[in-house]
Amino acid sequence: MFAVVYIPNFFLQAALRHEPEWLLRPVALLNEETKLICQVTCMAREAGVGEGQTSTQALARCSNVFIRPRSVAQEISATEVLLECAYSFSPNIEATAPGICTLDLKGLAIVLPTFCRRNGTHDRLRDAVECVVLSADRMSAALWAEKIITQLAALNLRAQVGLAENPDLALHAAKVAQPFFLVENSSEFISSLPIESIEPPSEILDILRRWGIRTLGEFTALQKEKLVERLGAESLDLFDRAMATTIRPLNLVRPREIFEESIEFENEIETLQPLLFILRRFIEQLSRRLEFFYFVAQEIQLRLTLSSGENLERSFRVPSPTRNIETLFRMLQTHLETVQTDSSIVALHLAARPAKPEHFQFGLFETALRDPNQFYETLAQLASLLGSERVGTPVLEDTFRPDAFRMEPVNFESEGKFTIGNLNAENSAGLSLRRFRPSLPAVVELRENQPALLRSEIFSGPIAKARGPFRCSGNWWEQNKLWNRDEWDIETSNGDLFRVFTQNGEWFVEGAYD
Amino acid sequence: MSLNPKIIELRQLLSERFPGARFSADAAARLHAVWPTGIAQIDELLQGGLPKSGIIEVVNGRKNSGSALFISALLKKGASENQIITLIDGQDSFDPGAFEKETLSRLLWVRCKNAEQAMKAVDLILRDRNLPLVLLDLALNPLKQLRKIPSSTWYRLQRIAESSSTIFVAVTPQAMVGCAQVRLNLHSRFTLEDSDTRQDELLDKLRIELAQYRLHLGDVLEEKAEAG
Numbered sequence: 009m010f011a012v013v014y015i016p017n018f019f020l021q022a023a024l025r026h027e028p029e030w031l032l033r034p035v036a037l038l039n040e041e042t043k044l045i046c047q048v049t050c051m052a053r054e055a056g057v058g059e060g061q062t063s064t065q066a067l068a069r070c071s072n073v074f075i076r077p078r079s080v081a082q083e084i085s086a087t088e089v090l091l092e093c094a095y096s097f098s099p100n101i102e103a104t105a106p107g108i109c110t111l112d113l114k115g116l117a118i119v120l121p122t123f124c125r126r127n128g129t130h131d132r133l134r135d136a137v138e139c140v141v142l143s144a145d146r147m148s149a150a151l152w153a154e155k156i157i158t159q160l161a162a163l164n165l166r167a168q169v170g171l172a173e174n175p176d177l178a179l180h181a182a183k184v185a186q187p188f189f190l191v192e193n194s195s196e197f198i199s200s201l202p203i204e205s206i207e208p209p210s211e212i213l214d215i216l217r218r219w220g221i222r223t224l225g226e227f228t229a230l231q232k233e234k235l236v237e238r239l240g241a242e243s244l245d246l247f248d249r250a251m252a253t254t255i256r257p258l259n260l261v262r263p264r265e266i267f268e269e270s271i272e273f274e275n276e277i278e279t280l281q282p283l284l285f286i287l288r289r290f291i292e293q294l295s296r297r298l299e300f301f302y303f304v305a306q307e308i309q310l311r312l313t314l315s316s317g318e319n320l321e322r323s324f325r326v327p328s329p330t331r332n333i334e335t336l337f338r339m340l341q342t343h344l345e346t347v348q349t350d351s352s353i354v355a356l357h358l359a360a361r362p363a364k365p366e367h368f369q370f371g372l373f374e375t376a377l378r379d380p381n382q383f384y385e386t387l388a389q390l391a392s393l394l395g396s397e398r399v400g401t402p403v404l405e406d407t408f409r410p411d412a413f414r415m416e417p418v419n420f421e422s423e424g425k426f427t428i429g430n431l432n433a434e435n436s437a438g439l440s441l442r443r444f445r446p447s448l449p450a451v452v453e454l455r456e457n458q459p460a461l462l463r464s465e466i467f468s469g470p471i472a473k474a475r476g477p478f479r480c481s482g483n484w485w486e487q488n489k490l491w492n493r494d495e496w497d498i499e500t501s502n503g504d505l506f507r508v509f510t511q512n513g514e515w516f517v518e519g520a521y522d
Numbered sequence: 523m524s525l526n527p528k529i530i531e532l533r534q535l536l537s538e539r540f541p542g543a544r545f546s547a548d549a550a551a552r553l554h555a556v557w558p559t560g561i562a563q564i565d566e567l568l569q570g571g572l573p574k575s576g577i578i579e580v581v582n583g584r585k586n587s588g589s590a591l592f593i594s595a596l597l598k599k600g601a602s603e604n605q606i607i608t609l610i611d612g613q614d615s616f617d618p619g620a621f622e623k624e625t626l627s628r629l630l631w632v633r634c635k636n637a638e639q640a641m642k643a644v645d646l647i648l649r650d651r652n653l654p655l656v657l658l659d660l661a662l663n664p665l666k667q668l669r670k671i672p673s674s675t676w677y678r679l680q681r682i683a684e685s686s687s688t689i690f691v692a693v694t695p696q697a698m699v700g701c702a703q704v705r706l707n708l709h710s711r712f713t714l715e716d717s718d719t720r721q722d723e724l725l726d727k728l729r730i731e732l733a734q735y736r737l738h739l740g741d742v743l744e745e746k747a748e749a750g
Contacts, residue, residue, distance in 0.1 A: 377606070377652045378651070378652055379651075379652055380652075382650055382651070382652060383650060383652040383653075386646050386647060386649075386650040386652075389646050390632055390643055390646055390647075393639065393642055393643060393646070394632065394633065394634060394635075394639060394643065398614075398632070398633040398634070399630075399631075399632050399633070400630070400631065401626060401627060401629055401630065401631065402618035402626050402629065402631055403623070403626065404618060404619060404623060404626070410619065411617070411619060412619075413618050413619065415631070415633075418630050420606050420628070438716065438717040438718060438719060438720075438721070438724070439586075439590075439591065439712055439716055439717055439724065440590035440591045440593070440594045440617065440620060440721075441590070441617045441620065442590050442615040442616075442617070442661070442662055443614075443615050443616070443617050444615065445614050445615070473713075473714045474714075475714055475717065497714060497717055498714075499713060499714040503584070503586065503711060503713075504584070504585045504586055505585070505586045505712065505713075505714060519615070519617065520585045520586070520662075521586055521590075521712065521717070522582070522585060522586050522587065522588060522589055522590035522591065522661070
């Protein structure tokens with residue numbers, strides 16, 4: 009048995025996939041190569057707009073029809089979605105045509121009809137049993153098809169599913185399905201189909217109409233040899249298609265496992281809200297697509313195309329790979345809230361790099377982050393509040409220069425190894441210093457080469473005790489980076505402890521001991 | 523439903539032996555949860571260590587009362603247990619040069635320019651609930667900035683802290699957190715001679731006064747039940 013998933017008006021559905029509400033309005037899809045309308049919504053059709061019209065003709069028939077151009081990127085994306093969805097139901101799938109996917113159901117646990125008329129023999133008991141089985145089978149096959157339809161509907165694609173004993177018949181069934189059709193009696197079904205369903209050339213179609221041939225049943229009743237005599241060799245292929253008795257081998261494909269969504273905006277975007285609105289839909293779509301493969305997103309790549317032609321690209325590593333919509337969305341939202349562009353946004357592209365989900369159990373004595381995504385989200389919020397250079401882990405530079413450190417992004421994934429030796433080494437330090445950044449300019453008076461009086465923003469008055477100077481210097485081998493200073497630890501008359509230093513003849517208060 | 527006393531006892535034993543361990547966050551466990559600081563005076567005053575799920579205010583009376591020393595001790599203790607320590611530095615005054623790289627590797631340092639930024643940062647961090655030890659250092663912030671913090675902000679932070687097992691320590695130049703569960707006043711007065719003293723000896727010289735210790739409502743009810 010074979011199933012065909014058919015997306016009617018595929019190009020139109022692909023173009024409106026991220027704005028499905030437009031399917032309920034009069035919309036016509038324009039093929040920019042032929043400059044003709046190629047597909048229309050029901051509302052547009054009711055208003056008199058149809059395929060083959062020019063956009064002017066369409067607007068003349070319906071002034072409020074919305075004309076959208078075909079979007080190749082969105083069609084590719086929609087095809088991927090269709091194949092991914094189909095692949096989650098059967099390992100043997102064929103990308104038959106745009107918006108058409110054929111599935112081989114061999115080996116699948118789907119209960120399919122077992123009945124057929126066996127050479128005209130009639131066994132009443134067996135027929136009775138088969139009737140019962142048939143009704144049950146219909147239900148199970150319908151449920152199976154409903155699952156596909158529901159999943160595609162969640163991805164904003166309205167699909168029809170047909171089941172039959174061969175791919176061609178299944179395609180015919182899918183095209184007439186509402187939204188599911190199971191071909192129980194293939195000869196009856198094929199006979200009732202209109203002659204147009206095998207898409208004969210227009211000249212042959214005209215002849216057949218003149219002969220009064222309306223259905224495939226009437227067409228096949230003419231017999232193959234007589235048709236060839238009258239219509240030529242071309243009718244042979246038509247006859248075979250009308251009989252639909254052959255099982256052609258499927259050209260099997262596998263989805264590319266590339267999870268991307270993109271849109272070119274009809275109106276340029278200048279504020280955050282509409283961008284976030286579309287972005288959320290993208291995230292929802294990508295999340296569902298990842299779910300088909302039991303994947304999670306380990307990296308999200310965002311690309312904004314500006315009207316100036318510039319591309320703003322940013323990759324977001326997902327600390328704890330997930331397909332949770334809220335988590336992924338918040339990550340992007342936090343970033344975008346801090347983004348300012350010189351020109352408006354004309355296109356959006358979002359891609360997710362998939363990974364297999366990691367499952368681990370927290371240990372009893374483990375101190376790892378409970379929710380890494382939440383944590384990195386908080387870090388992003390802190391970075392937007394304070395600046396990324398003010399949030400992180402300090403790393404000391406390999407120099408004796410005071411206060412030489414750099415900030416690095418936090419990485420608590422790898423647990424540090426702390427030993428008693430390290431603790432003891434740290435115990436050797438004296439009082440802790442609170443630094444003033446930048447150091448406070450000061451005036452220090454010396455008596456017998458010892459600081460005796462301090463005038464600064466933090467304290468002005470006599471110095472009771474002083475220890476120093478502690479001379480330090482560095483980078484003497486680099487002319488422009490050479491530093492050299494004398495430090496003093498002082499105790500003021502009111503008992504406060506400060507570190508002061510002199511450099512290039514100027515005095516500064518570096519910090520307070522506490 | 524009250525827990526079996528043996529389970530409570532076992533949890534206490536485990537939390538003392540393995541302070542970094544995570545246990546069930548049920549109310550009974552949380553009420554008894556404390557984190558030993560390794561500073562003998564504080565652990566003695568607070569019956570085991572800093573309580574979780576509340577605000578601990580440390581008032582630094584003078585510039586050299588030892589609050590930086592206290593913060594330094596907490597950082598080292600936390601890092602030695604592989605805890606992630608968050609320091610929200612209200613005036614960007616932390617000196618990383620005094621620490622080993624192992625300690626710094628477990629530190630999230632949030633460098634704020636003023637008290638307003640610091641309060642916004644602490645709000646975000648407490649809501650995160652990933653971080654077990656949060657230190658807010660406002661000791662060097664001018665009083666003019668600190669007076670602008672409405673008391674309702676502290677109540678809000680208290681509510682957030684209450685619902686988590688985070689240890690939240692706020693170091694302030696004067697008492698200002700009305701809803702603090704614990705308030706410790708530092709009265710030390712270090713001198714220039716103390717510059718040569720080892721930090722563990724300096725910690726012994728800290729003069730700490732327990733100015734306020736509020737029990738959780740759960741504790742009060744438990745005590746009443748026991749009395750009844």
